[in-house]
Amino acid sequence: MKKFMLYVVPSAMLFLFVVVMNSGSMLKKPYGQDDRVYEAVKQLETHVKEERWEHAEKDIQYIERAWKKVVNRIQFSVEKDNMEEISQTISHMKGQVYIRDDQAIFEHIYYYYDLWDRLAK
Amino acid sequence: MNEALVVIVRVIIAFFSLLIFTRLLGKQEVGQLTFFDYINGITIGSIAGTLATDLSSKAWAHWIGLTGFAILTGLLQFITIKNRYLGKVLDGEPTVVIENGKILEDNLRKMRIKLGEFMMLLRDKDIFDITEVEYAIFEVNGRLSVLKKGEHLPVTRSDLQISSMPTGLATEVVQEGVVFKQNLSQRKKDMFWLKQQLQAQGIEDVQDVLYALILPNDRLYVDKYDDSIGDKSDIGDYEGPF
Incomplete structure (x- = not known):
């Protein structure tokens, strides 16, 4: 039994470490109604195109909250810089929603899509 | 992002990965390391350190680096044991x-x-x-x-034809009041023998013993908690506290 544990415990630990370090791509996916970051940005894009700014404001508030939730899950497996870049892009989008700048916001929405694709890859 | 929490998780990953890899790589003594082994060890340690604290890149990338170095080190060890010629090429010769x-x-x-x-x-x-x-x-x-x-060369006992006592290893039998029965039986002794020996040295309870060894000549060395030593052995020249 002792010998069995001698091999099982280190192997299980290494396996757990590998899972934790590679969990980002799974954990960035939504698991509820309040962590759908990507879908919310898509919706924001639609609302900005249709110039429905009140809806866009609600979208960006939801995105901020949802992103914080996702960050808590993925922080162990992704680069800090990548997460910070997404946070900054969301802040840019927020400002642009409040000043109704539909040209600049598209730049940041598409930049966000690229960052999201690269997240945990 | 909670940086402290991420560092704690990464430290756990780095620490135990390093521990597992070094245990797998064997017990080569630091004094026996070749120059390459020494540099290799430093590199592995450096990668583990970066894995723990460099949050600007993924832990996975560093872990792969660490694992890669460990695998290659193990592979080289295997090659040098199996193939004498390659062993000479890789490790050098005296x-x-x-x-x-x-x-x-x-x-x-x-x-x-x-x-x-x-x-x-x-x-x-x-x-x-x-x-x-x-x-x-x-x-x-x-x-x-x-x-x-x-x-x-210094003169030895055999040069002078002086007989010497057989030497061997001492066996730990008590540490901080705990008796190691397995070690006792290795030396073909039992608890009764241990109690007799302790009583012969004026010790009634094994809990009073800090450390006891069976010496190669089968005598029992005992160190008690109560050392009964006065102030004479205090070589400190400053009162303290420090």
Whole structure:
């Protein structure tokens, strides 16, 4: 039994470490109604195109909250810089929603899509 | 992002990965490491450190680096054990630098050791007169081994034909009041024997014993918690507290 544990415990630990370090791509996916970051940005894009700014404001508030939730899950497996870049892009989008700048916001929405694709890859 | 929490998780990953890999790689002593082993060890440690604290890149990338170095180190160890020729190529060979009292300067040059450094290494081995040396060999771990000429070797018991007591290993049987029954039975002793021995030394309870060993001559060495030592052995020259 002792010998069995001698091999099982280190192997299980290494396996757990590998899972934790590679969990980002799974954990960035939504698991509820309040962590759908990507879908919310898509919706924001639609609302900005249709110039429905009140809806866009609600979208960006939801995105901020949802992103914080996702960050808590993925922080162990992704680069800090990548997460910070997404946070900054969301802040840019927020400002642009409040000043109704539909040209600049598209730049940041598409930049966000690229960052999201690269997240945990 | 909670940086402290992420660092804690990464430290756990780095620490235990390093522990598992080093246990897998065996028990080579630090003193026995070749120059390459030494640098390799530093590199592995450096990667583990970065894995724990560098949050600007993924832990996975560093872990792969760490695992890669560990696998290659293990592979080289395996090759050097299995293949004698490759072992020589990878680890190098000991080099004779003094033979029959003569310095082999070509070998010294190949080892990139200056004469001054060489003399220092000899002095480090307590040799101040080079004529005392029969052979001097640079080992693959960078240390110098010296064989003195017969007339300068110390006299041994066998030279003087004096009989000596058999030597062996001491066995721990009590540590901080805990008896190691397995070690007792290895030396073909039991609890009854241990109690008898302790009573012979005026000890009634094994809990009073800090450390006990069965010596090679089957005698029991006992160190009690109560050392009964006065102030005479206190060599401190400052009152403290510190």
